[in-house]
Amino acid sequence: MNFKEQLIHYPILEIVAKASEELGVDAYIIGGFVRDLILKRSSKDIDIVSIGSGIELAELVASQLGPDVHVSIYKTFGTAQIRQGDLEIEFVGARKESYTSDSRKPAVEDGTLQDDQNRRDFTINAMGISLHKKTFGDLIDPFEGVRDIRKKIIRTPLAPDITFSDDPLRMMRAIRFASQLNFDIEPDTFDAIIAMKDRIEIVSMERISDELNKIILSPVPSYGFKLLYHAGLLHILFPEMIELQGVEIIEGKGHKDNFYHTLQVLDNVSKNTDDLWLRWAAILHDIAKPATKKFDKRVGWSFHNHEEVGARMVPVIFRRMKLPLNEKMKFVKKLVRLHLRPIVLSKDQITDSAMRRLLVEAGEDIEALMKLCRADITSKNPDKVKRFLQNFDLVEQKLKDLEERDKLRNFQPVITGEIIIDTFGLKPSREVGIMKEIVREAILEGIIPNEFDKAFAFMIEEGKKMGLTPVQ
Known part of the structure; x- marks a missing residue:
C-alpha cells in the first residue's frame, strides 16, 4: 500500500x-x-x-x-x-x-x-x-x-498486559480511541485492562483527566464511560459517578438508575454542543442524588436539594481531578445549581417574576442552561418528552421577550449602596443592605423598572417607612 x-x-x-x-x-x-x-x-x-x-x-x-x-x-x-x-x-x-x-x-x-x-x-x-x-x-x-x-478494533502490538503494565495511561487511551472512533476493544486487550486497572494509580491525575476530557468530547461519550465502568477504571477515578448506579426499591417503589440517566443526558447535550464544560455540567447535574436520596411511604423517593449539594461538590471534584478551578468550574457549578429551575417553570404557571430571577441568576449562561435542561428530559414515553419540550419552547420564548424588554442579563440594580449612603447620610450598615434588597426585589417583581428616576423615587418612599430622611 x-x-x-x-x-x-x-x-x-x-x-x-x-x-x-x-x-x-x-x-x-x-x-x-x-x-x-x-x-x-x-x-x-x-x-x-x-x-x-x-x-x-x-x-x-x-x-x-x-x-x-x-x-x-x-x-x-x-x-x-x-x-x-x-x-x-x-x-x-x-x-x-x-x-x-x-x-x-x-x-x-x-x-x-x-x-x-x-x-x-x-x-x-x-x-x-x-x-x-x-x-x-x-x-x-x-x-x-x-x-x-x-x-474497527483497538489492539496492542505486543502482549497487552506488558503494554498496560509498562504505561498504564494506555488503558485510558484504549478507551478514548474506542470512544472517538467508535471501535471495539479486542477481548484480550480489554481483559488486560480489567486485570491491570489498579496500575492506573501511578499515573498523574493531570494525564488521566486529559484523556477523560477527550472521551467526554467524543461523538457519543456514553460509550467511553460504559467501557470505563465495565473495566473497573471508573470506580477508581470517579467514585461519585459510580454511586449513581443502581435502582433501589422499597415497598414496590423504585427510582430511575441515575448513572444511565446521566449518560443519556450527556449524549443528548453532546448532540448540540462541543462545549467541554457544558458536557461536564451534564455529567455532574445529578451527582448529589445519592447523598440526598430519601424514601417516604406516601411520596416515594425524593432527592431534595440535590442541585445545591451537587453545586458544592463541583469544586471538590474539579480539585481532585486537577481540572481548572477558574471560570470553567464556576460555569459548571452554576449550571448544576440552576438545572432544575427551567424544568420547574415548564411545569408550573409561568410568572414574570420567576423568569426575571432565572435570567438574573443565569446571566450570560442562560442558553447553555436551557440546552442542559432540554437534554435532561429522558423519559421513555415519547409523548411525555414531546410535551415537556413544547413547554420548554414557551419558557424560552418568554425568557427572550423578558430579556429584550428588561435587559436583565448581567443584571445590576441602578440603586447602589453608595447612592443609599449618600441619599440618607448613612454609614455602611445593615440598613443599607436592607434597602438594597428592597429595591432589588421590587425590580425583579416588576413593581418598578430598572430605571434610575423611578427606582430612586421608590427608594425615598421605602426610606420613609424605615424612618430614614434624605439629607439636603
Whole structure:
C-alpha cells in the first residue's frame, strides 16, 4: 500500500525526505497521522521518526524552510518541533524503551524502526510511511493495523498486559480511541485492562483527566464511560459517578438508575454542543442524588436539594481531578445549581417574576442552561418528552421577550449602596443592605423598572417607612 498521492498535499514532507537524504538517515511518518490518513480524517499533527538524531533532522528541515521558522528543542526527550501554518511536526530519533514497575517513565536508548513500532500503544498507531526516495509513500505495517482499522478494533502490538503494565495511561487511551472512533476493544486487550486497572494509580491525575476530557468530547461519550465502568477504571477515578448506579426499591417503589440517566443526558447535550464544560455540567447535574436520596411511604423517593449539594461538590471534584478551578468550574457549578429551575417553570404557571430571577441568576449562561435542561428530559414515553419540550419552547420564548424588554442579563440594580449612603447620610450598615434588597426585589417583581428616576423615587418612599430622611 502506497500513499505517495496523498502525501503530495503536504509539501513539507518532501522537504523532510530531502533533508533526511542529505543527512544520510532514513525517516518515516509514524503514528496518528498515518492512522488518520487511512481513516480519511484530517490531522494537523505529524510525527517523524528518524533512524538517527531527530533534533538534527528538524534543524536541517527548519533551515530549508527559511530563516523565520523556529525549532523548539526538548533535549531531555530527544525531540524537536516545528510549526508551519496549521501543521505541527514533531521529530524524534527511533528508540527502544524499558520500564520499571513503579513508574511509567521509561529508560530510553537508540533503536531501529522496528523497536520504535514495538513500543507504540496500539496497532492502529504503530504504522509507518517511508520518506526514503526509493520507497516514498510505502506503508510499513508490521502489526496489521490496516486490518484492525477495517475491523474497527483497538489492539496492542505486543502482549497487552506488558503494554498496560509498562504505561498504564494506555488503558485510558484504549478507551478514548474506542470512544472517538467508535471501535471495539479486542477481548484480550480489554481483559488486560480489567486485570491491570489498579496500575492506573501511578499515573498523574493531570494525564488521566486529559484523556477523560477527550472521551467526554467524543461523538457519543456514553460509550467511553460504559467501557470505563465495565473495566473497573471508573470506580477508581470517579467514585461519585459510580454511586449513581443502581435502582433501589422499597415497598414496590423504585427510582430511575441515575448513572444511565446521566449518560443519556450527556449524549443528548453532546448532540448540540462541543462545549467541554457544558458536557461536564451534564455529567455532574445529578451527582448529589445519592447523598440526598430519601424514601417516604406516601411520596416515594425524593432527592431534595440535590442541585445545591451537587453545586458544592463541583469544586471538590474539579480539585481532585486537577481540572481548572477558574471560570470553567464556576460555569459548571452554576449550571448544576440552576438545572432544575427551567424544568420547574415548564411545569408550573409561568410568572414574570420567576423568569426575571432565572435570567438574573443565569446571566450570560442562560442558553447553555436551557440546552442542559432540554437534554435532561429522558423519559421513555415519547409523548411525555414531546410535551415537556413544547413547554420548554414557551419558557424560552418568554425568557427572550423578558430579556429584550428588561435587559436583565448581567443584571445590576441602578440603586447602589453608595447612592443609599449618600441619599440618607448613612454609614455602611445593615440598613443599607436592607434597602438594597428592597429595591432589588421590587425590580425583579416588576413593581418598578430598572430605571434610575423611578427606582430612586421608590427608594425615598421605602426610606420613609424605615424612618430614614434624605439629607439636603
